């Protein structure tokens with residue numbers, strides 16, 4: 607259960623006590639807060655409060671918003687000027703078992719469809735039953751032999767993640783590929799069943815738990831030269847993400863833009879740390895992160911209406927189709943060239959790419975890893 611205190615600041619929002627440094631360190635404007643306001647004349651206190659509020663709004667709302675839209679423009683420009691990666695012909699995947707989260711639509715659907723066509727047994731872990739069953743039907747209609755099925759998985763509920771893993775393990779199937787694809791973007795402020803901010807809970811923490819609980823199966827299913835693979839679908843938005851270890855739930859000042867970017871950076875840090883841990887332990891499992899590019903899917907439905915309208919108008923022309931967005935994910939998951947891959951890393955448009963320094967910060971990776979284990983009560 608979360609306890610709340612009121613910091614008497616900003617909109618006087620209650621902030622969960624565990625994540626709130628009461629002294630305001632590292633966030634807001636402690637230098638302004640630290641002023642002995644009781645000694646200031648009321649004439650000064652009011653403008654000071656207005657000023658701090660304006661600064662907070664700029665820093666926590668406008669800046670992440672502007673950064674994300676500018677990044678979007680840059681990515682679109684690069685996409686327009688460079689050739690979209692085309693997936694080479696991949697070998698048959700008979701006998702392999704894959705789990706794809708959020709495989710009922712968008713990029714995930716195309717990943718499932720392609721894997722099923724190649725003979726893999728694919729389990730769609732999805733929240734929306736109707737959507738996922740429709741996806742299963744469609745794929746079976748297209749490929750009569752497809753081994754594709756749906757199992758309920760709501761990443762916004764840790765209990766649902768545990769149930770999904772338990773029912774998967776009861777079947778004694780191997781697990782060769784895990785694609786952590788499901789995601790939400792710019793959803794209104796709200797919490798998961800377990801009280802985590804939605805982007806953080808669904809995009810990152812739910813996938814952390816899912817992977818953690820499936821690790822033994824992934825390890826048992828990998829062989830030397832035939833590693834099991836964990837593919838984390840991140841985003842170029844991670845570049846502008848910031849990990850606020852003392853406010854992972856974005857309680858101080860909620861910005862959906864900042865929350866999405868943080869969740870995608872967290873997924874990348876997780877992917878990198880997991881890969882190193884697996885290599886250190888000598889396990890036949892690799893982990894990498896993939897940016898699918900800007901893809902025309904329903905992910906954008908929570909954009910502010912004018913942006914949403916602009917996005918739908920230009921999407922067909924400038925955005926990738928979901929199958930194109932799935933290409934790098936599929937390459938990372940299936941390519942024989944990556945068998946026994948010891949590097950993991952971050953993939954975009956068919957290539958392994960360098961990315962921003964925080965992603966390689968071992969201290970940050972470890973802190974986030976340990977905090978996540980604590981939040982999930984795994985330690």
Ligand SMILES: NC(=O)c1ccc[n+]([C@@H]2O[C@H](COP(=O)([O-])OP(=O)(O)OC[C@H]3O[C@@H](n4cnc5c(N)ncnc54)[C@H](O)[C@@H]3O)[C@@H](O)[C@H]2O)c1
Nearest residue numbers: 708712713733760761762787788789841900901903904905
């Ligand atoms: N579309 C893009 O331009 C883009 C760019 C970068 C990264 N991505 C990432 O690609 C991934 C796939 O996104 P998409 O573009 O196909 O979007 P989408 O909205 O079409 O698909 C998202 C999928 O996640 C599922 N999902 C959402 N919440 C869930 C939950 N609580 N439990 C289980 N499943 C849940 C949805 O049901 C859906 O199937 C996401 O992680 C997204 O962040 C997309």
